[in-house]
Amino acid sequence: MKGSDNDQRQAACFLASVDSKNPERGPMLIVSADSDHTVPWAISKAAYKKQKRNRGVTEIVKMQGRGHALTIDAGWREVAQKAVEFVKRYIDLMAQKKISWTNWNYSDDMRTGAVFTQGTCAAGAYSGTGRLKEAGAW
Numbered sequence: 492m493k494g495s496d497n498d499q500r501q502a503a504c505f506l507a508s509v510d511s512k513n514p515e516r517g518p519m520l521i522v523s524a525d526s527d528h529t530v531p532w533a534i535s536k537a538a539y540k541k542q543k544r545n546r547g548v549t550e551i552v553k554m555q556g557r558g559h560a561l562t563i564d565a566g567w568r569e570v571a572q573k574a575v576e577f578v579k580r581y582i583d584l585m586a587q588k589k590i591s592w593t594n595w596n597y598s599d600d601m602r603t604g605a606v607f608t609q610g611t612c613a614a615g616a617y618s619g620t621g622r623l624k625e626a627g628a629w
Contacts (some may be wrong), residue, residue, distance in 0.1 A: 511541050517588050518581040519549040520574060524557035548581060 510516070519542055523535035532553060539551040552573050554561050561570050599607035599622075611622040 511545050514546055516545055516547040516590065518577070518584060519545075520577040521538075521549070522549040522561070522570060522573065523553045524559065524561045525553055525555050526557060527559045527561070529559040536571070550577065580629065 517540075521535055521542070523530070523540050524531055525532065535553075539549060542549040548573060554570055554573070557566065557570070558564065562565070599609050599611040599613075606623055608622050608624055
């Protein structure tokens, strides 16, 4: 697997921090990129396999010719269109389950989309909402 040790730890934190058994989880679309060396296809595929066991809808898409910054690089509209198509298919279910927010980044890094405060994943087990950033508390 490519990527630094830190990248791999963050990816492992991602896999560990999502409650894949939660029957109330809404539809999940995992968007990966064929040239992403930060979260390689193997990590995305592992997350998909784990989440696929949930009764909730789980899908994965691999964007061709893209790297880790696929949502902000040239061609971002194609990536956004894939997400819009997914959401449109499940908008009624989302309304029924009262799902109104999607987080792109279940990690503890410095980006604003990260849901956990820095150090959460390295600290090990946690519970409650005390370790959530504003993005995670929504």
